[in-house]
Amino acid sequence: MQKKNILWLREDFRLEDNPALYEISKKSEKFTIFYLYNHKKFEDRSAQRWWLYQSLNNYQKKLGNIGIKLEIYEGNEIDIVKNLIKNENINTFYWNTVFTPQELSIEKKVENLLDAKSILYQKFNGNLLQNPFDVKKKDNTPFQVFTPFWRTAEEIYLKSKNYFKKKINYKSKAISNANVDILEKKIKPNKDWYKKFNIYWKPGEDAAKSLLKNFIENNIKDYGTNRDIPSVEGTSKLSPYLAFGEISPQYILNECYKITKKNIGFRKYINEIGWREFSHHLLYHFPTMEKNNLRNQFDKFPWVNDRDKLNKWKKGITGYPIVDAGMRELYETGWMHNRVRMITASFLVKHLRIDWREGEKHFRDCLLDFNLPNNIAGWQWVAGCGADAAPYFRIFNPILQGEKFDPNGLYVKKWVKELKDIPKKYVHKPWEIPEMEKKLINFNLEKNYYKPIVDHKIARELALAAFKELKK
Numbered sequence: 001m002q003k004k005n006i007l008w009l010r011e012d013f014r015l016e017d018n019p020a021l022y023e024i025s026k027k028s029e030k031f032t033i034f035y036l037y038n039h040k041k042f043e044d045r046s047a048q049r050w051w052l053y054q055s056l057n058n059y060q061k062k063l064g065n066i067g068i069k070l071e072i073y074e075g076n077e078i079d080i081v082k083n084l085i086k087n088e089n090i091n092t093f094y095w096n097t098v099f100t101p102q103e104l105s106i107e108k109k110v111e112n113l114l115d116a117k118s119i120l121y122q123k124f125n126g127n128l129l130q131n132p133f134d135v136k137k138k139d140n141t142p143f144q145v146f147t148p149f150w151r152t153a154e155e156i157y158l159k160s161k162n163y164f165k166k167k168i169n170y171k172s173k174a175i176s177n178a179n180v181d182i183l184e185k186k187i188k189p190n191k192d193w194y195k196k197f198n199i200y201w202k203p204g205e206d207a208a209k210s211l212l213k214n215f216i217e218n219n220i221k222d223y224g225t226n227r228d229i230p231s232v233e234g235t236s237k238l239s240p241y242l243a244f245g246e247i248s249p250q251y252i253l254n255e256c257y258k259i260t261k262k263n264i265g266f267r268k269y270i271n272e273i274g275w276r277e278f279s280h281h282l283l284y285h286f287p288t289m290e291k292n293n294l295r296n297q298f299d300k301f302p303w304v305n306d307r308d309k310l311n312k313w314k315k316g317i318t319g320y321p322i323v324d325a326g327m328r329e330l331y332e333t334g335w336m337h338n339r340v341r342m343i344t345a346s347f348l349v350k351h352l353r354i355d356w357r358e359g360e361k362h363f364r365d366c367l368l369d370f371n372l373p374n375n376i377a378g379w380q381w382v383a384g385c386g387a388d389a390a391p392y393f394r395i396f397n398p399i400l401q402g403e404k405f406d407p408n409g410l411y412v413k414k415w416v417k418e419l420k421d422i423p424k425k426y427v428h429k430p431w432e433i434p435e436m437e438k439k440l441i442n443f444n445l446e447k448n449y450y451k452p453i454v455d456h457k458i459a460r461e462l463a464l465a466a467f468k469e470l471k472k
C-alpha cells in the first residue's frame, strides 16, 4: 500500500497562510485532508454548527478545485485516528495546533498513538501570532495584564518577521469532494432558527478577505470611535472567520501594517487582535479558568439562582432597551456588538447577580464567533474575576450606556421594534415617558413592552453589598 500523508483539519479552513497545509503541500505529491466531526463538541454550540456546515461545503469545493481530497469522518477523534492508523499506511501526520485545554489534550492523545506506531507528525501554530508559551515576563511567568503582554508580544512578532503570507503552490487535476451523506445528514442543522443566518453571513476564506479589504479601505480610520457605536457597522466582523480559521491573525496584521497612514483607528484595531492573543495566552497558562474564577476570592460570591430572570435576559425581555436589543441581535444574527456584549454581560452578573458561567454558556450556544478563550476571558473580565478585569464595583448603568453609545436610539429601535416610535429622549428609559406623551404615541409600557425586571438603583446597591461581603 502506498504511504500516505495526512493533514488533520481543525480550526483552519483556509488555503492561504496555513502552515500545516503549506508544509504538507511542499512535501507531498498527493495527500488527503481529514476532518473529524465530533457531534458532542457542537451540542452546546448550536449556532456554530451552521457555520461549520457552510465552511466545510465551501472548503471542500476550494480543495477539490486544486485536486486535494477532503474526507469527513464522524465520531470521537481518538477512535477515528486509531482506525486511520490501522487502515491507512500513514507516512506523516500534519496539523495546526488549537490552543485550548480540551483540544490540547486530544492532540496529546493523538501524538501518543502516532508515537506508539513510530509515525512521524508535524504540528504548527496556525491560529495565533505566536505560541502562548513564547511570550513571558522577564521572570519567566505568564502575563496577567494586557498592556505589557501586548507590548512584548507585538514586539516579538514584528522581530520574528513571521508575517509573510504563505500561499500554497499546489495544483492538481480538479476532483469532486462530496461527503454528502455526512454533511447533509449529520452536520447540517435543520431548525428554522439557522435559516436566517444566511441573510447576515457568508462564511468562507474569500468572504473573509473581502470583508478585511473593505474594512481597511473604508472603516479602519474611524475604528477608534465607531467601534463603540453599535448602530454603525464600524468593526470588521471577522470574528466568526477567525474562530474557524478562515482567515489568520497573521494575514490580518500583514494587511493592516501595509496601511501608510497609521492613525489611532489602526492602533486600536491591532490592539484588539492583541486582546485575542491575550485571551489565548491566559487560558493556556491558567486552564482552570475555563470553569473557575481566575481570581479565586470570587469563589465565595453569592450568585443568585433565578431561572426566570435568566430566561428573560436570554429572550431580551428585561425591560432595559439596550440589554434587550443586544440579546435580540444575538439571537437573530448569531453575533453581538462588543460594547453591547459588555453591557448585557454586566447586566447579568451585576444587576441580576447571576453566575457568569450561565451567560458564558448562552453566548457559547448562540454566537457564530464563539471562541473558548475569548468568551471565557470576556465573561471573566466583565464579572471582575478575570485578569486585568473591570472591577466588580464599577457597575455599568444600562440607561447611561445606552444614552452614551446609542444616543439616537437607532440600535435599540432596530432590534426592539416595540420601541420604534418612542421619542429619543425616552428610548433608553421608556418607563419615564410622561402620561400625556404615552397617550399621544399610544404606548403602554406593560402592554407594548416590558417593565424593568429590576430597579437599577436597588440592583446596584445589592451588587455592591454582595461584593463587600466578598472582601470580608
Ligand SMILES: Cc1cc2nc3c(=O)[nH]c(=O)nc-3n(C[C@H](O)[C@H](O)[C@H](O)COP(=O)(O)OP(=O)(O)OC[C@H]3O[C@@H](n4cnc5c(N)ncnc54)[C@H](O)[C@@H]3O)c2cc1C
Residues within 6 Å of the ligand: 227, 235, 236, 237, 238, 239, 240, 242, 243, 272, 273, 275, 276, 277, 279, 336, 337, 338, 339, 341, 342, 345, 363, 367, 369, 370, 371, 372, 374, 375, 376, 378, 379, 382
Ligand atoms: C462577554 C464577552 C464575550 C465574548 N465572547 C467572544 C467570543 O466567544 N468570541 C470572540 O471572538 N470574541 C468574543 N468577545 C470579544 C468581542 O466582543 C468580539 O471579538 C468582537 O465583538 C467581534 O466582532 P468583530 O470581529 O467585528 O471585532 P473587531 O472590533 O473588528 O475586532 C477584530 C478582532 O479582534 C478580536 N477582538 C476584538 N475585541 C476583542 C476582545 N474584547 N477580546 C478578545 N478578542 C477581541 C476578535 O478576534 C475580532 O474579530 C467577547 C466579549 C465579551 C465582552
